């Protein structure tokens with residue numbers, strides 16, 4: 001009987017696995033055509049000065065509007081794009097479009113682009129970025145690339161060379177999701193980071209988990225010690241903002257300041273020096 005049950009469980013498991021594999025294949029297959037079919041688009045999320053709410057720039061986030069599945073979140077297709085190598089084509093598309101867009105802005109706001117491990121380690125990545133910057137006319141100083149620590153582990157030497165070349169171009173290098181990877185501290189010493197992004201999992205737990213508050217405080221102290229600006233991601237409430245302000249955080253990003261939206265919804269932020277967060281909210285957070 002146990003044997004029977006075991007077999008049943010196994011069959012169930014096998015079927016579930018099969019479905020998962022088919023699902024992945026189907027996503028990979030559709031992703032191949034997504035660029036050509038115009039199914040990919042970009043949304044932009046403001047990054048702001050904590051004190052004033054002034055917009056400093058935007059992070060670009062990829063969106064896939066699948067004809068049948070609808071909006072597929074990055075978490076459901078970026079890993080597949082990375083494993084299949086498609087991220088190279090897709091990443092280049094993101095970089096080119098983001099730079100093209102930012103080059104038209106009337107204010108020299110920064111533009112932060114997420115770059116995956118495979119891209120950073122690919123042949124001639126810094127050269128590709130240089131080409132895009134030249135072709136779009138964007139000043140390289142306005143371009144920021146966000147990389148996670150996992151981008152450094154596969155081939156640290158290659159990653160270092162690529163980051164050094166990018167820095168020579170004038171590009172800013174931000175460590176994304178700081179605290180969620182591994183050996184973060186030695187990475188800060190070994191790689192030429194210009195900026196640290198505290199992961200939103202810490203930010204969103206500052207009032208529920210004392211550990212998270214301690215970690216956020218420590219990262220802010222680390223930034224001060226290293227002379228690196230720290231930006232907090234995933235700021236959703238005035239209470240979180242208030243905590244960050246008290247602890248000396250200077251830059252913020254999160255739903256409280258603005259959700260990621262298509263560029264046409266942001267023209268006022270780009271053209272005028274509009275304060276994203278209503279003053280009243282800033283004061284409430286004091």
Ligand code: C2E
Nearest residue numbers: 061062074075078094114115116234235236253254255260
């Ligand atoms: P990430 O780079 O850490 O981006 C921040 C994520 O947090 C985004 O999710 C953003 O929408 C979300 N977020 C921002 N503020 C808040 C907030 O206040 N509350 C909550 N709950 N979430 C917030 P998204 O757009 O789903 O992207 C997820 C991840 O996918 C990104 O994490 C990044 O690792 C990856 N990704 C997105 N676009 C690209 C891309 O063009 N290239 C690559 N390689 N990866 C990308």
Ligand code: MG
Nearest residue numbers: 059114146176
């Ligand atoms: Mg990011």
Ligand code: MG
Nearest residue numbers: 176177197233
């Ligand atoms: Mg992040």
Ligand code: MG
Nearest residue numbers: 177199200233
């Ligand atoms: Mg994150």
